[in-house]
Amino acid sequence: MLPLHLQPESHVPLYIQLRDQLRALVHAGDLRTGDRIPASRELAVQLGVHRTTVANAYAELESEGLIRGHVGRGTFIQEAAAPLQITPAPHPAKMNGGVRWESLFADERGEEALSRLTQAAPRGAISFVMARPASEFFPVEELRKCTNAVWRREGADVLQFGPSDGYPPLKHVLIEMLRSEGYDVRDESLLITDGCQQALDLLCKAFLRPGDSVITENPTYPGSLAIFAGARVRTLGVPVKTEAGPGTTPGVDLVAIEAALMQNRVKMMVLTPDFHNPTGTTLPVAERRRLLEIATRYQVPVVEDHIYARLRARGERIPSLKQLDRSNLVIQIDSFSKVAFPGLRVGWIIAPPSVIDRLRLVKQATDLHTDQLAQAVLAEFTRRGHLARHIERTRKIYSARLAALEQALARCMPPGPTWTRPEGGMCVWVELPPGFDSTELLIHVRERGVVFAPGRYFYFQDPHPNTLRLGFAGLGEREIARGVAILGDVLRTEMHKRQRGTRRAELARVALV
Ligand SMILES: Cc1ncc(COP(=O)(O)O)c(C=O)c1O
DSSP states (O other), rough: OOOOOTEEEEEEOHHHHHHHHHHHHTTTSSSOOEEOOHHHHHHHHHSSSSHHHHHHHHHHHHHHSSSEETTTTTEEEEEESSSTTTOOOOOOOOEEEEGGGGGGGGOOOSSSHHHHHHHHOTOEEEEEEHHHHHHHOOOOOHHHHHHHHHHHHHHHHHSOOOTTTTTTHHHHHHHHHHHHTTOOOGGGEEEESSSSSHHHHHHHHHOOOOOEEEEEEESSOOHHHHHHHHOOOEEEEEEEEEEOOOOOOOEEEEHHHHHHHHOOOOOEEEEOOSSOOOOOOOOOHHHHHHHHHHHHHHOOEEEOOOTTTTTTSSOOOOOOOHHHHHHOEEEEESSTTTTTTTGGGEEEEEEEEHHHHHHHHHHHHHHHSHHHHHHHHHHHHHHHHHHHHHHHHHHHHHHHHHHHHHHHHHHHHSSOOEEOOOSSSSSSEEEEEETTOHHHHHHHHTTEEEEOEGGGGGGGGSSOOEEEEEOOOOOOOHHHHHHHHHHHHHHHHHHHHHEEEEEEEHHHHHOOO
């Protein structure tokens, strides 16, 4: 059976999704010249779509010369599908007298992964969907003063083109901050980005070719999946242990990492050891050392996503992979997004100088440099001590919100679901009893004015439909309590319905016997 997954909720028409996925299978070599593909009727049944959807996708691929139908024999991948053969661009089909833009789009490459999460919550809803900072505590007045100071002092400089590796005053304050935290960082080992999302994109462009393999957690942050899918990178998923019990530790499964490294030529690992998104788990220090020992043995670099690490709510601080690294294999990416303001789009990468040299060129080709005003304002904000104070303040606020969420879950959830106990960050991961689908639960919960992120958004293989993520940082304690009370109430009702259904089926079975 072909690995095809259509998304009916996407704005991309189903036939375009199918066309793109089939084309991608051909280019990846999974479908080769002469291979027979299923008849449209058969594939329509398999995918649960109308036959015309498949017929339209096939018609497009046939007009591109990628497939050919032979009466009585079936439809086959064509010779012309050989990767380097140039086929004339298809004429854009016209619809209602205009160009059908969808038929001109490049292959869909998994960008949808992120857009599902960033969809706006209904007005007035209590939204646990996002893992984002609390905007009511943004120190707008301090930022205004910092911005004015920047305009007065260096207004002309920030309005000019700047260096691709970052605005020097920002690099300077970041180096001071990072050194005070114990990092051995110099100007040559630091590059400013438009946030961690861009850091992932630059690293992908610098290191990964189509078909290369990357290890990452499954579930994981969908933004990294969108980047890997776009680059045609093979993503190998490693499970995350969500429960710490006797003999188990939370965080990414190191045994699975080692197995994946043994069986594949892996180019790099991309992991979030602190307050992992979406599970909230943190990898203990002994496991970090073991992970580095494994990475060193296999000589595979680790990209450490450090975006949540400064948001520790409780427990002991754990050294980062970068701080523990003795083999120079760790590249750390970080950002102002969670500790300060995601709207300013500024982050950074710490890496060996030769890697930064390469990334500087890639960054230049991508967007020349990060917005200089945003960099200069954040430099001023950090230099004046506001960043440290803001982190301290929001850490306490998020810690109280996390406590409120845990208390509400303990008070309101019916027996059955379990949830993670993060020591910081912005999200808690809930596992409903097996057989429950959080997407269905969301329909009922949404009717009562509450929304969350279904767990399936974060998986790229073997999704666990009974999971969901609760982002708590952007919600006040009262809203958290109200939202969880509704969630618990709806879940209890759904569990009762299910129990009644099972009992009725059981009685019917007994009656039949
Ligand atoms: C794990 C992780 N990495 C990266 C990002 C993107 O961060 P930025 O806003 O710095 O691009 C996010 C945002 O939610 C995230 O959760």
